[in-house]
Amino acid sequence: MKNPKPILTLLFLCLSFVAGTALAEESFAEWLFTLDRMKEVRPVDNDNYAEECGACHFAYPPGLLTAPSWQKLLAPSALEDHFGENAELDDVTLAEITGYVLTNSAEKSYFKRSRKIARSVASMDEVPLRITEVSYIKRKHHELTDSMVADNPDVRSLSNCNACHTKAEQAVFDNDTVKVPNFAEWDD
């Protein structure tokens, strides 16, 4: 090549553009770290939701289901008989929680696992009422036996995400952070 300068200039411009956008609001390392965190699901960041929907069980991050599922679950008549329990809320609280959940449901999220869930739900015939009914989630757990879940006194139900996923509170579900209670380390 006779004159490499234009290419070098172009390369330099590209790099500074990428770095510039990244540096505008956070450091480059933070930017990369954010990409890494976006692999999972957005953690719960609403106090009302955490309190009301985390009283009886782990507060499921909204990015684990798509909007139609949440709408079915949060209908006032549905909450009156919520898997055999009364989870009724007053109108004001219900409206706030519904708003929060619907803005953060799986299909609206940029988090990678939420996108996978949204794609999986799109291929299902019926709107799932449970996270544990989503094909993607079912597939990820098909190797688990009854002795690990239903008959395990420290688990009892697959709905109990945080019994096995040690970082579930941070909405991290990857294989490296799983420990089934009363069973040796999980290795796949």
Add this chain to the structure above:
Amino acid sequence: MNQSLIALLSMLVFAAPVHVHAEVASSEQGKVLWLQEVPVNGESRSCTTCHGTDLTQAGQHIKTKKPIEPMAKSVTTDRYEDPKKVAKWFKRNCKWTWGRECTAQEQLDILAFLKSQ
């Protein structure tokens, strides 16, 4: 509006709740209610099903296994401070445990029992 009318109105407004609280709350009766076993949906249920028999210890939700902080006021000191929260859980838990809502008197008795622990 003159002063005495306001005074009269506020007496009327506050008279009803004061009347309810004037009923004697019995912590012994509260204990009986707390422990009573009721057959619902083919199983025997009581408040201890989730809250446990030792009120100073954490309970556990029977279905989800989520731990529930101790009910004894002396241990979990911020309990029973929010009337809306108390009313909400009485409604839910009485319906689930006894298959019906609790009466105002039952709630007073149970609260007296839980607060004395």
